[in-house]
Structure formats: structure tokens, C-alpha cells
Amino acid sequence: MAEHLAVTPEEIIDTILDELEAETAPSRYSVFVRSVFHVFLHPSDFLALRPAFGLVEQEAKRALNERLAQLNKRSVLDVFAAAANNAKKNYRRIGSGDWKIYFYENHDTEAEENPLIVKSLFDEPRAMEERVGTATERTVRRSAVGEKHTTSNSTAPAETQRSEPPVYATLEFEDDLGPQQFEMAKPFIRIGRKQKDDAMKNSIWVDCIVAVNANVSKEHCEIRFDAGNKAFFLKDTSKYGTSVNGELVPKDGEVRLPGKAKIRLADAVTLQFRSQLA
Numbered sequence: 425m426a427e428h429l430a431v432t433p434e435e436i437i438d439t440i441l442d443e444l445e446a447e448t449a450p451s452r453y454s455v456f457v458r459s460v461f462h463v464f465l466h467p468s469d470f471l472a473l474r475p476a477f478g479l480v481e482q483e484a485k486r487a488l489n490e491r492l493a494q495l496n497k498r499s500v501l502d503v504f505a506a507a508a509n510n511a512k513k514n515y516r517r518i519g520s521g522d523w524k525i526y527f528y529e530n531h532d533t534e535a536e537e538n539p540l541i542v543k544s545l546f547d548e549p550r551a552m553e554e555r556v557g558t559a560t561e562r563t564v565r566r567s568a569v570g571e572k573h574t575t576s577n578s579t580a581p582a583e584t585q586r587s588e589p590p591v592y593a594t595l596e597f598e599d600d601l602g603p604q605q606f607e608m609a610k611p612f613i614r615i616g617r618k619q620k621d622d623a624m625k626n627s628i629w630v631d632c633i634v635a636v637n638a639n640v641s642k643e644h645c646e647i648r649f650d651a652g653n654k655a656f657f658l659k660d661t662s663k664y665g666t667s668v669n670g671e672l673v674p675k676d677g678e679v680r681l682p683g684k685a686k687i688r689l690a691d692a693v694t695l696q697f698r699s700q701l702a
Contacts, residue, residue, distance in 0.1 A: 428568035
């Protein structure tokens with residue numbers, strides 16, 4: 425099969441923005457918009473874009489906030505629009521949480537034909553009145569040549585209410601701030617040292633922050649969950665080295681993580697890794 429058209433960060437964000445307004449759920453005083461987005465990528469695109477996931481997530485959230493503000497401005501001013509019933513309603517997310525964007529490596533056979541798939545959902549309902557019209561999951565598939573096809577599937581209320589993935593694993597460790605516990609709530613995370621001043625530097629993104637002054641890199645290692653193999657893998661991205669159960673992780677490739685493992689970051693910190701998946 426011919427090589428597919430590569431997926432770009434801009435394309436991912438544009439697709440998410442399109443889904444924000446797709447099949448909204450009007451309520452009495454509000455119009456609920458989709459706020460949970462699961463992005464499935466062809467393995468080659470996942471590998472190419474993986475270093476930028478944090479930045480893509482940040483920019484997507486910024487773009488979503490800007491679009492939501494535009495919708496609310498339009499809802500007040502555009503009183504003569506065709507959707508006049510929604511003119512005075514406030515556009516908002518369900519619940520009080522932030523936008524949720526997750527990235528997955530797609531190992532299904534459809535990944536070749538559809539290198540970019542975005543599933544959009546409403547967030548977990550917090551009240552009965554917020555459940556009206558929310559039991560719909562939309563799926564956008566972008567083909568290898570760039571064409572898009574969208575489907576909508578009705579889901580049971582219980583399925584709609586649990587749109588957020590479970591905790592994949594936990595990491596327990598002790599750093600300069602004392603005992604810490606981190607929950608891996610998405611299938612790909614980065615671990616590293618991060619100072620307060622780094623928060624404004626776009627080049628730095630880690631999920632699990634280790635507060636030490638020792639030899640821990642700002643982007644020290646990565647852990648991902650492979651749904652196809654139902655297994656966790658670790659990749660060392662540091663200057664100082666990473667070991668798993670006493671074995672040094674090679675600089676090229678990944679190592680498989682057992683359900684319980686001791687991850688040592690250089691000679692500084694030991695993380696107790698525990699899978700939470702049966």
C-alpha cells in the first residue's frame with residue numbers, strides 16, 4: 425500500500441475544534457459541547473509526533489478555550505441567526521473539569537486506511553439535567569489520502585458517563601519534597617525533573633515530575649501502554665541512564681515493564697511501578 429498522508433499537529437487540532445461544535449446538546453439554559461477527545465494515530469505518526477504530544481495538547485486546549493469564547497460571544501450578538509433558540513444560551517462543558525485529550529497508537533488493521541481517528545464525547549455528567557442528549561459518541565476517520573468520514577453511535581448512559589480512561593498504573597517514589605504518588609491516567613507519560621521556571625518553556629513537558637537536584641534529566645524516560653499487547657514499555661531518554669529491576673535500559677529501543685517494577689532514575693530516585701490493569 426502507498427505511504428499515507430502524514431498527520432500533522434495542526435490537523436489534529438483542527439479536527440478537535442470541528443468536533444467541539446458537532447452535535448451539541450442544547451439544554452434549557454445552556455448548550456453543552458464535547459470536551460473529551462481520544463486521538464488514535466497510525467504507529468508511524470504516533471512515533472513521529474510523540475515528542476510533541478504535550479505541546480499539541482496545550483495548543484489544542486488553548487484553541488478550544490478561544491473557540492468556546494467565540495461561541496459565547498456569538499450567542500449574545502447573533503440574535504438573528506438561524507439557531508436563534510440558542511442565541512441567549514451559554515456554551516459550556518459538562519462538569520467542572522478541563523478539556524481531556526488522549527493520544528493512542530493505533531494497531532488495528534484500520535490504521536492503514538485511517539491514520540487519524542478522533543473520538544469525541546461529552547464529559548461525565550454531574551447532574552440529571554446535564555444528561556439530556558449526551559449519549560452520543562462521534563468518530564471522525566481521516567483516510568490515507570486525506571478524506572474524512574464521520575459516524576455517530578448512541579451509547580448507554582453508563583457508557584457515556586465513563587468517558588475517561590481508568591488509571592493504568594501508579595508510581596510511588598520519594599523526592600526532595602517527600603513521599604509522592606503519581607497515577608498514570610493516560611496511555612503515554614513522560615517522567616523527568618522540572619523546575620518552576622520551566623513551566624513557561626514550551627520545550628519541556630513531563631507528566632510525572634521528580635523534584636531533585638541530582639542527575640535526573642528534564643525529560644528522563646517515557647512509559648507507554650500498548651493496548652494491542654496489553655503491556656507497558658519504558659524508553660530511556662536521559663543523559664544519565666535508567667534501570668528496571670537493576671538492569672540498565674539500552675539507549676535504543678524500549679524494554680517491557682512487568683506488572684511490578686523498580687525504575688531507577690540514574691543514581692538519584694527509585695520509582696515503584698505498579699500496573700492497575702487486570
